[in-house]
Structures are given as C-alpha cells and as structure tokens.
Amino acid sequence: MADKYLELVNSGYTKKVAKLLGLPRPPRLRRYEPGSALLPGPLLVLGASARAQQLSDELTSWGIDVRRHDAQGDKLGGILLLLDELTHPEQLGEVMLTAGGALRQLLPGGRLVSVSRPALAHDEPAVAAVRQGIDGAMRSLGREMRGGATANGVLLAEDTTVTSPSALGALRFFFSGRSAYVDGQFLTVRNDEGSLPADPERPLVGKVAVVTGAARGIGAAIARVLYRDGAQVVLVDMPAAGEALAAVANEVHGTTLQLDVTAADAGQRIIDHAVNRYGHLDLVVHNAGITRDKLLANMDQARWDSVIAVNIASQLRMNEAFLAADLPGLRVVSLASTSGIAGNRGQSNYAASKGGVIGMVRASAERFAESGGSIAAVAPGFIETEMTAKIPLGTRTVARLVLPSLMQGGLPQDVAEAIAFLGSDAAAGLNGQTLRVCGQSLVGA
Missing domain, CATH: 3.40.50.720 (NAD(P)-binding Rossmann-like Domain)
Structure with missing residues (x-):
C-alpha cells in the first residue's frame, strides 16, 4: 500500500471522506x-x-x-x-x-x-x-x-x-x-530447547550471518535488520549486482561475496569466506530467488529450469555442504512464499520451487538438530518490492486492499523481522516450521 493513500485515509478531512465513501482504510501498523x-x-x-x-x-x-x-x-x-x-x-x-x-x-x-x-x-x-x-x-x-x-x-x-x-x-x-x-x-x-538473549534489543550479538540475494529488496532489508540486531553480516549476490551489493555492505559494515548460488561449490565458498574472515558461521538466510512467470501452456524448459535451479536446487545443494561441514548450532532460514502454499496463476514453476522450500525445511529439521542447529522458512505474501511492482495494477490493488486482513501489502522489513527471530537462539524449538508473513492473505509472489 502506497504511503500516500494510507496517510490520506487516516488523517484530516480525507479520512472523513474515505469513511463516507466506504473506501478501504488500511491501519497504520505498529x-x-x-x-x-x-x-x-x-x-x-x-x-x-x-x-x-x-x-x-x-x-x-x-x-x-x-x-x-x-x-x-x-x-x-x-x-x-x-x-x-x-x-x-x-x-x-x-x-x-x-x-x-x-x-x-x-x-x-x-x-x-x-x-x-x-x-x-x-x-x-x-x-x-x-x-x-x-x-x-x-x-x-x-x-x-x-x-x-x-x-x-x-x-x-x-x-x-x-x-x-x-x-x-x-x-x-x-x-x-x-x-x-x-x-x-x-x-x-516442539521442545524446551533454545535460550533467550541477554539483550532482547540485540539478540544476534556475536553471530555471523550470511544473506544470499542481498543486493536489494528483501535481501537488503534482511541484512539491515540482522546488523541492527547485532550480527556480523556477509552479503552474497551475483557479480552483476556488485555495485548495489557493496552499497548495502557499507551500510551494515559487512563483507561481500560475489557468487552465483547455483554454482556447485557455492556452499563451500560461503563456509570458507565466513570461517576465514570471522572464525565461524551461525546463520544462513537463503533469500536469492527469481520469477519467470508464464501460464504452463506457454512455459518453456528454460523458464521452468532456471526458477527451480535458483529457488530450491541451490538451497538443497548448499545445505548438504553446510551439514557436511558440521557447523555447530547453525541456523538456516529459507524464503518460501504463499504461492507455494495456495498457488498463484501463471506461477506453476515459482510455486513448485517455493512449495519445495517448505518441504525441504520440514524434512531437514532432524538433520540440522543433530548438530544443535535448526532450519525454518518464512513465506511472504504480498510484499511491496521491485518484483511485486511488476504484477498488473488490478491484481496488486486487490492483493493490497481486499484479501489481507490488514488491508495492505507488507514491507521488506516485515519479512526481515521474522527471519531475524527464526534465526535466533530463542527460536531453536521452532525447528522445521514455516511462518507466513502475509497479513493473513494467500495472494502474491
């Protein structure tokens, strides 16, 4: 939801007009x-x-x-x-x-x-x-x-x-x-594991976190929130995003790793960078993802394969590297989507990949727990990003105003907050779960 509309329907004379006309009045969220x-x-x-x-x-x-x-x-x-x-x-x-x-x-x-x-x-x-x-x-x-x-x-x-x-x-x-x-x-x-942080305002102090797809959008917001919560952050993205990646890294005083997550050695390169630079690796956020939307009748092999390769196959391969490295207490949080739960027209490839993330997380929980770690997922609904800006205007309007109980799209910060929580030691007992961040809607990429 555009800030201008939200402001107009919640203040002054325009608030009265909106009420008289029965216009949707999204609340200001705390x-x-x-x-x-x-x-x-x-x-x-x-x-x-x-x-x-x-x-x-x-x-x-x-x-x-x-x-x-x-x-x-x-x-x-x-x-x-x-x-x-x-x-x-x-x-x-x-x-x-x-x-x-x-x-x-x-x-x-x-x-x-x-x-x-x-x-x-x-x-x-x-x-x-x-x-x-x-x-x-x-x-x-x-x-x-x-x-x-x-x-x-x-x-x-x-x-x-x-x-x-x-x-x-x-x-x-x-x-x-x-x-x-x-x-x-x-x-x-599911158990009495976990520990509450000494400082609830900075629950990730002392942690080293890696965020893939960190150059912009939700990935950049994740990096900012993890840094705010005390983590040292490694930002990963494609070499083509190097300039934007460096800008976010400077903002959060982090380091960068230019890397294609579909590379066979991506997991090991992440481990090597984090351990060589900081001595340990505590949290990995699988955020990198793409869309290549088409109705299935018009879908070609390249569109299907590229989405699967980036959004789920890369995560499976990297997780195997993380598990093999025996990183004590490692927490992994993956980006799913409500499209992977309810489906979305023209997104059969994307929904397959994001549904795959949810299945992967559930099935991997026991293996990560063996080393004192955990894995979880966040499934965003309609989040205001460059990606959702490409959705047709009519669909965006319905998704913002009608279907979510909060009558507005979410912000990248909302997704980042959930990830920071699920990646903390306080969430150890939530292993294998997927949390929807969608304003109680099942619409959107």
Whole structure:
C-alpha cells in the first residue's frame, strides 16, 4: 500500500471522506523500533495454565504490566489466552467470550495471542476438537481485529511448557512490533530447547550471518535488520549486482561475496569466506530467488529450469555442504512464499520451487538438530518490492486492499523481522516450521 493513500485515509478531512465513501482504510501498523515498548499498554491474561503465575512473573520482568482476569476498564496493549489445559469444546466459550468483551479495550496495534496445544490423531476426540477449534477461532479473530491489531497463537507440542525458551521467544515476537504483518498464524514449540538473549534489543550479538540475494529488496532489508540486531553480516549476490551489493555492505559494515548460488561449490565458498574472515558461521538466510512467470501452456524448459535451479536446487545443494561441514548450532532460514502454499496463476514453476522450500525445511529439521542447529522458512505474501511492482495494477490493488486482513501489502522489513527471530537462539524449538508473513492473505509472489 502506497504511503500516500494510507496517510490520506487516516488523517484530516480525507479520512472523513474515505469513511463516507466506504473506501478501504488500511491501519497504520505498529512496527518495531529500537527502544520501543513491547506492547502499547497492559496485558490481560485470561484462562488457566499450570504455569500461569510463573509466566506472569516472567512477562512482568520484561516490563509488561500484567493483569490477571480483570483489566479494570483500562485500555489494553494485549490479551493472552492460556488454553493449553482445555479438554472439551464446552470449556472454550467462557474464556473466548470474556476475551471478546476485552477486545473493545484493545489499543491500536494491540496483540491477541493464544497458548494451546496442537490437535493430534491419537488425542481423545473431545481434546482434538477443542484444540482444532482454537485454531479456527484464532484465525477468525485475526480477520476481526481493528487498528492494526493482530491475533496469533503459540502451540505447545507434547510436554513443552509455556515457560520454555522458545515459547517465551514466540510470545515476545508476537507481542512486539516485529510481527506487524503476521496475523492469524501459529508457531509450534516442539521442545524446551533454545535460550533467550541477554539483550532482547540485540539478540544476534556475536553471530555471523550470511544473506544470499542481498543486493536489494528483501535481501537488503534482511541484512539491515540482522546488523541492527547485532550480527556480523556477509552479503552474497551475483557479480552483476556488485555495485548495489557493496552499497548495502557499507551500510551494515559487512563483507561481500560475489557468487552465483547455483554454482556447485557455492556452499563451500560461503563456509570458507565466513570461517576465514570471522572464525565461524551461525546463520544462513537463503533469500536469492527469481520469477519467470508464464501460464504452463506457454512455459518453456528454460523458464521452468532456471526458477527451480535458483529457488530450491541451490538451497538443497548448499545445505548438504553446510551439514557436511558440521557447523555447530547453525541456523538456516529459507524464503518460501504463499504461492507455494495456495498457488498463484501463471506461477506453476515459482510455486513448485517455493512449495519445495517448505518441504525441504520440514524434512531437514532432524538433520540440522543433530548438530544443535535448526532450519525454518518464512513465506511472504504480498510484499511491496521491485518484483511485486511488476504484477498488473488490478491484481496488486486487490492483493493490497481486499484479501489481507490488514488491508495492505507488507514491507521488506516485515519479512526481515521474522527471519531475524527464526534465526535466533530463542527460536531453536521452532525447528522445521514455516511462518507466513502475509497479513493473513494467500495472494502474491
């Protein structure tokens, strides 16, 4: 969404005109700024959990004003629903309706977050019913929120507790402005692994990160956010992008590696550069990607093969090199796309490659965990970049205004924030997952 339109429909006389005409009015999203409060107001905690008090104490230590069961009529920055002990759908109504009443007190940019457990095939039917019901309810609430507020959930797998490092890390991410364009999504915490950073403002201090496709767009934004969060950054892109790559590298005080990611030795060259220059490699972000859109009836072999080669085959080959090098604690985050989940007209090759990323991440999790590492993916929806600017105007307008619950396209920063979180030690328990950053939409490249 163009900033000019967003400004016009949210201020002064034009705000009144837009309201009278029934024009879409995208809210201003609460994005992260260093030093900003985690929430814009108090947090109301509803429901019951075995570790509710321990969790409340932890959240209080983060500087959050925690209220239990009663907000006393105050405006709220967030609502946290503890639903992990529910065993029957009949138990859900009381807490959800209480939350519904409290939503009227939620400030713009507020957060609604649930903590529950995933529905499994071996659960008792009533248990599976309430757990899957929470999923449907929270995704629906994501579409009911106003003023840039969002609704997301944390799922605790097996015996994982709400106070495990990655559960706390997921809560902090969902509460903060870092998750501005994440709505109606769930993160599953599969174990009690991970560790919270000593400084939440700079969770990547001491880490060495590599970003492919870093010369512009989302890749450049990723490099900037990783640097802001404390990482030393190696920026990788094609030799033809050398000038733009150097400009971003100078901005983030990083080093460059001009490299075609489809080269057979690309993974080893990345390892050699990082280890020789910095002594270790902690995070790799597979961002490099291309589109060659055509209806399949008009698709030629070159278009198909080039997209597969860059977007997924290169990642598979580089990951094998990383695993063979036995890099302790290495975290990998790959760029998928909502096109790989829902498909997109004229993008069968692109959707195949991005769906392939999601499958690769899920299947590679166990191997990366063997060395204390992890792998995850981020699936952007409609993000305002040079690539999406090539989409026909009508499609772009629909994608921005109609389908996302937040009524606007996301920014490269939104994708970068999710990647920085998934690449941190706090996200170790989220191994193998794909997080959509799409404003609760399934449209866009």
